[in-house]
Amino acid sequence: MIRMKNVSKIYMMGEEAVHALDRATLEIQDGEFVAIVGPSGSGKSTMMNIIGCLDIADAGEYILDGQAIEDYSEEELARIRNKKLGFVFQNFNLLSKLSALENVELPLVYQGVHGRERKKRAVAALTKIGLGDRLHHKPTELSGGQQQRVAIARALVTNPSLILADEPTGNLDQTTGTEIMELFHELNSQGNTIVLITHDTRIAALAGRRIRMLDGHVMEEEVNT
Amino acid sequence: MILQSFRMAFSSILSNKMRSFLTMLGIIIGVVAVVVLVSLVNGATNSVTSQIQGLGSDLLTVNITSKGNNSLTMGEVEKLADDYDSIGATAPSMTQNATAKHGTNTYSATVQGTTAGYESIGGLNLQYGRFLKTPDIADSSAVAVVGVDVADELFGTRQIIGQSISVNGRSFLVVGVLNESTSAFGGSDGKIIIPYTLAQRIFKQSDVTSFYVTAKDSDSVDAAQTDLTTAMMRKFNQDADAFSITNQAAILSTMDSVISTMTLLLGGIAGISLLVGGIGIMNIMLVSVAERTREIGIRKAIGAGRRRILSQFLIESLVISVLGGFIGILVSWGILAIVSTIASMNFAMTGGVIALAVGFCMFVGVVFGLYPASKASKLQPIQALRMD
Numbered sequence: 001m002i003r004m005k006n007v008s009k010i011y012m013m014g015e016e017a018v019h020a021l022d023r024a025t026l027e028i029q030d031g032e033f034v035a036i037v038g039p040s041g042s043g044k045s046t047m048m049n050i051i052g053c054l055d056i057a058d059a060g061e062y063i064l065d066g067q068a069i070e071d072y073s074e075e076e077l078a079r080i081r082n083k084k085l086g087f088v089f090q091n092f093n094l095l096s097k098l099s100a101l102e103n104v105e106l107p108l109v110y111q112g113v114h115g116r117e118r119k120k121r122a123v124a125a126l127t128k129i130g131l132g133d134r135l136h137h138k139p140t141e142l143s144g145g146q147q148q149r150v151a152i153a154r155a156l157v158t159n160p161s162l163i164l165a166d167e168p169t170g171n172l173d174q175t176t177g178t179e180i181m182e183l184f185h186e187l188n189s190q191g192n193t194i195v196l197i198t199h200d201t202r203i204a205a206l207a208g209r210r211i212r213m214l215d216g217h218v219m220e221e222e223v224n225t
Numbered sequence: 226m227i228l229q230s231f232r233m234a235f236s237s238i239l240s241n242k243m244r245s246f247l248t249m250l251g252i253i254i255g256v257v258a259v260v261v262l263v264s265l266v267n268g269a270t271n272s273v274t275s276q277i278q279g280l281g282s283d284l285l286t287v288n289i290t291s292k293g294n295n296s297l298t299m300g301e302v303e304k305l306a307d308d309y310d311s312i313g314a315t316a317p318s319m320t321q322n323a324t325a326k327h328g329t330n331t332y333s334a335t336v337q338g339t340t341a342g343y344e345s346i347g348g349l350n351l352q353y354g355r356f357l358k359t360p361d362i363a364d365s366s367a368v369a370v371v372g373v374d375v376a377d378e379l380f381g382t383r384q385i386i387g388q389s390i391s392v393n394g395r396s397f398l399v400v401g402v403l404n405e406s407t408s409a410f411g412g413s414d415g416k417i418i419i420p421y422t423l424a425q426r427i428f429k430q431s432d433v434t435s436f437y438v439t440a441k442d443s444d445s446v447d448a449a450q451t452d453l454t455t456a457m458m459r460k461f462n463q464d465a466d467a468f469s470i471t472n473q474a475a476i477l478s479t480m481d482s483v484i485s486t487m488t489l490l491l492g493g494i495a496g497i498s499l500l501v502g503g504i505g506i507m508n509i510m511l512v513s514v515a516e517r518t519r520e521i522g523i524r525k526a527i528g529a530g531r532r533r534i535l536s537q538f539l540i541e542s543l544v545i546s547v548l549g550g551f552i553g554i555l556v557s558w559g560i561l562a563i564v565s566t567i568a569s570m571n572f573a574m575t576g577g578v579i580a581l582a583v584g585f586c587m588f589v590g591v592v593f594g595l596y597p598a599s600k601a602s603k604l605q606p607i608q609a610l611r612m613d
């Protein structure tokens with residue numbers, strides 16, 4: 001569960017202070033599938049960074065899974081990201097020198113999970129998203145859709161409290177994008193909490209709930225019927 | 226975690242073979258320079274030192290440089306041993322090069338005129354026959370003791386007692402053949418040793434210009450030198466410039482200090498090349514960090530902390546430098562084996578040198594890897610991910 005209360009983030013662009021987030025407040029329950037939408041510059045990327053513990057809010061309160069995320073050290077933030085979050089990026093962000101399996105194993109490496117157990121869990125995650133037969137392929141040997149699936153498996157493998165997807169369909173054609181969205185739906189129906197960040201209202205329409213952002217404010221929320 | 230880091234380091238090194246090798250080359254050359262130079266100096270030192278020690282550290286050499294009318298006679302030299310308790314044996318010596326003949330064979334030998342005392346002073350052993358005896362000196366007998374090279378070249382055999390050789394037209398009866406010399410300094414293999422009195426006549430030189438003295442025992446070397454100085458000062462009217470006394474132990478210690486300075490100098494120069502290798506590592510690691518900014522961002526996003534990234538890059542530079550170190554040691558071993566064969570000397574690598582080289586490599590790897598690694602670890606995941 002995510003709770004954000006009056007969260008602000010100010011960046012200094014030269015002399016000028018930019019309010020990337022201005023007293024944003026939102027709440028996401030476990031098991032939800034939420035899309036955060038808005039045009040570029042609306043603050044949704046900053047929102048993602050803060051939700052994803054890649055950045056710390058200047059003011060306000062952010063509680064992730066019952067834990068208040070404060071001014072933690074980088075080391076501690078890394079541990080929180082590792083345990084509670086799974087990231088899916090627009091450009092997949094897989095390590096090109098590692099195989100699909102090794103990419104999926106990586107978060108478990110950082111968790112200190114050992115050999116056989118780690119491999120077993122990674123294989124399970126890849127099988128779950130339908131790539132059980134592509135374990136030892138390098139990312140370059142996979143299609144865009146398959147790469148994104150590997151990235152989703154990597155996000156999934158640690159059983160995170162939250163999967164954070166940043167424009168996951170942005171680099172994919174429409175058909176593949178739809179497939180990926182269907183995969184997210186499936187994962188959501190299995191109980192995974194998913195937060196999707198996108199500027200594409202069509203993609204956002206596929207989520208259970210939409211949070212619209214503009215100029216650093218949370219504007220409105222819509223619930224799909 | 227450490228094992229995983231090593232595996233990552235190896236795969237990263239292997240994925241850029243050429244670059245890794247060139248980086249390592251700096252370290253390899255540095256290590257080879259250190260190990261080979263230090264081993265060569267060590268080997269040379271050992272062999273030279275053992276040669277000097279073979280001469281006996283209780284040996285004093287006196288050279289007369291006086292051109293005045295005050296000349297030293299053989300009798301005066303021999304009397305020194307009786308006059309001073311500290312002095313054991315004395316032997317005057319004069320040498321000249323001359324051609325020795327037997328039949329049609331010739332040999333360019335060093336002819337040394339000396340007395341019976343030289344046998345013990347020079348540490349000589351006889352293979353056949355006997356050394357010069359006091360009556361030979363007194364009678365100026367035409368007898369000779371020869372080194373093995375002289376025997377081999379002139380006769381083709383060493384059992385030549387009773388044969389005669391001719392030197393400068395004079396005929397000598399061979400009474401003894403020396404053992405092969407172990408000390409390169411003595412160089413007695415090419416010598417023809419004849420009675421001093423005869424040498425005086427042949428070489429037309431009646432003064433003693435050089436003689437050897439041994440102390441009674443190794444404890445009385447200093448006393449012998451003092452006594453000898455006193456005697457010589459008296460002889461040459463307190464003219465300290467008329468003669469010089471050389472102490473074997475003093476030569477040894479001088480050489481020790483020269484050699485250790487040389488070792489330090491060579492080691493220092495070689496160390497600098499290792500340092501340059503280290504800078505190469507740092508350079509490549511910085512390039513590698515810049516190239517892999519995105520990778521670092523991804524790793525951080527999925528949960529790698531600063532320490533993880535730091536250790537990953539540090540281990541990478543450590544692996545490069547230590548691997549280079551090992552290759553360097555192997556190469557050095559090969560070079561030393563070849564040089565040892567060619568120079569027929571023993572240039573062994575000591576464990577100390579190996580430990581020094583490996584230790585220095587690790588030091589270089591850590592020191593020059595630290596800055597790039599810490600740079601990598603401090604990258605902000607957001608910025609790193611934004612990079613393309």
